[in-house]
Amino acid sequence: MTAALIDGKAEAGLLLDEITHAVENLRAKGQRIPGLAVILVGEDPASQIYVRKKREDCAQVGFTSQAHLLSAQTTQHELLDLIDRLNADDTVDGILVQLPVPQHIDTETVIERISPTKDVDGFHPYNVGRLSLRLPTLRPCTPYGIIHLLDRAGETYKGRHATVVGASNIVGRPMALELLLAGATVTICHRFTRNLRPYVESADILVVGVGKRGIVNSDWIKPGATVIDVGMHRDKSGRVTGDLEFATARERAGKITPVPGGVGPMTRAMLLQNTLSAYTRRQRSPE
Numbered sequence: 293m294t295a296a297l298i299d300g301k302a303e304a305g306l307l308l309d310e311i312t313h314a315v316e317n318l319r320a321k322g323q324r325i326p327g328l329a330v331i332l333v334g335e336d337p338a339s340q341i342y343v344r345k346k347r348e349d350c351a352q353v354g355f356t357s358q359a360h361l362l363s364a365q366t367t368q369h370e371l372l373d374l375i376d377r378l379n380a381d382d383t384v385d386g387i388l389v390q391l392p393v394p395q396h397i398d399t400e401t402v403i404e405r406i407s408p409t410k411d412v413d414g415f416h417p418y419n420v421g422r423l424s425l426r427l428p429t430l431r432p433c434t435p436y437g438i439i440h441l442l443d444r445a446g447e448t449y450k451g452r453h454a455t456v457v458g459a460s461n462i463v464g465r466p467m468a469l470e471l472l473l474a475g476a477t478v479t480i481c482h483r484f485t486r487n488l489r490p491y492v493e494s495a496d497i498l499v500v501g502v503g504k505r506g507i508v509n510s511d512w513i514k515p516g517a518t519v520i521d522v523g524m525h526r527d528k529s530g531r532v533t534g535d536l537e538f539a540t541a542r543e544r545a546g547k548i549t550p551v552p553g554g555v556g557p558m559t560r561a562m563l564l565q566n567t568l569s570a571y572t573r574r575q576r577s578p579e
């Protein structure tokens with residue numbers, strides 16, 4: 293069997309078109325335009341590329357955007373001050389601090405400083421708590437995007453076994469929660485899991501987000517399973533690949549996301565979707 297491709301780039305494009313329309317409607321009605329602020333601390337080249345792409349996405353749909361490119365020596369105090377200013381800025385609906393931040397800055401303190409109403413990453417404890425209670429909230433972009441892709445691919449969850457490999461705050465843990473809320477029976481594998489194989493073999497839906505190539509052997513994939521590869525690796529020539537060996541995984545899976553062109557573009561689209569949701573909620577009930 294050769295798996296059908298889940299085309300994240302195309303799905304993201306559709307979502308961006310919808311958001312563009314929504315912005316055109318706001319403009320026609322003379323209303324304020326949604327705005328995103330992105331903060332990058334330090335000069336990591338990969339992070340610089342992402343921040344640029346996020347601003348290009350904003351321009352494409354017609355959002356306003358601001359980029360705050362801070363030196364690696366920025367103190368935590370200075371960063372928190374900037375977040376306070378953006379929290380109070382009525383033209384800003386979403387605030388994203390690109391991770392990772394330098395060692396001398398505490399990630400959790402930074403995330404908690406962002407107003408939960410502007411937390412378009414969905415990382416604030418308030419929003420994580422709301423998600424776990426199944427309350428409407430800003431949801432972490434990568435898992436939210438994956439659920440969107442799965443839904444669009446006709447996936448069902450009830451009575452199905454989903455295995456998530458990786459348990460980070462950004463990817464694995466919220467992914468497992470989303471799948472649980474959707475009705476799947478969920479297994480989470482992580483650093484201390486002794487033998488991944490049986491959990492992978494029994495997965496109807498497999499999500500791999502570890503950041504290590506070859507952690508999951510494609511031969512373990514259940515024939516016909518739906519496979520989502522979140523991992524991202526860039527080699528010296530600039531070629532981007534996932535955690536899985538794509539060609540062999542595709543031979544066994546029923547549906548599969550490619551890298552590039554799978555989860556990544558969808559993550560960025562969900563950031564815009566969250567910014568629009570944050571805007572809509574703030575228009576209804578400004579703080």
Ligand SMILES: NC(=O)C1=CN([C@@H]2O[C@H](COP(=O)(O)OP(=O)(O)OC[C@H]3O[C@@H](n4cnc5c(N)ncnc54)[C@H](OP(=O)(O)O)[C@@H]3O)[C@@H](O)[C@H]2O)C=CC1
Pocket residue numbers: 434457458459460461462463464481482483484485501502503504507522523524525555556557559
């Ligand atoms: N396309 C996209 O939109 C995105 C892609 N990514 C990519 O996804 C990958 C993961 O990112 P992220 O979650 O931020 O990375 P982290 O390093 O934060 O998390 C990796 C997770 O994998 C777990 N892990 C480590 N070793 C093993 C192992 N041997 N077996 C099973 N689990 C293991 C870690 O466990 P522990 O918690 O114990 O350390 C951790 O939970 C990266 O390649 C990243 O580039 C990330 C975000 C978005």
Ligand SMILES: Nc1nc(=O)c2c([nH]1)NC[C@@H]1CN(c3ccc(C(=O)N[C@@H](CCC(=O)O)C(=O)O)cc3)C=[N+]21
Pocket residue numbers: 342388389390391392413433434524532551552553554555556557559560
């Ligand atoms: N606060 C915060 N929020 C994040 O959401 C966040 C973050 N920090 N830090 C880094 C990770 C990583 N991440 C990606 C987003 C898009 C692609 C993406 O668009 N990938 C494309 C392009 C790949 C390429 O660069 O050629 C693809 O897979 O097709 C990848 C990775 C978001 N992250």
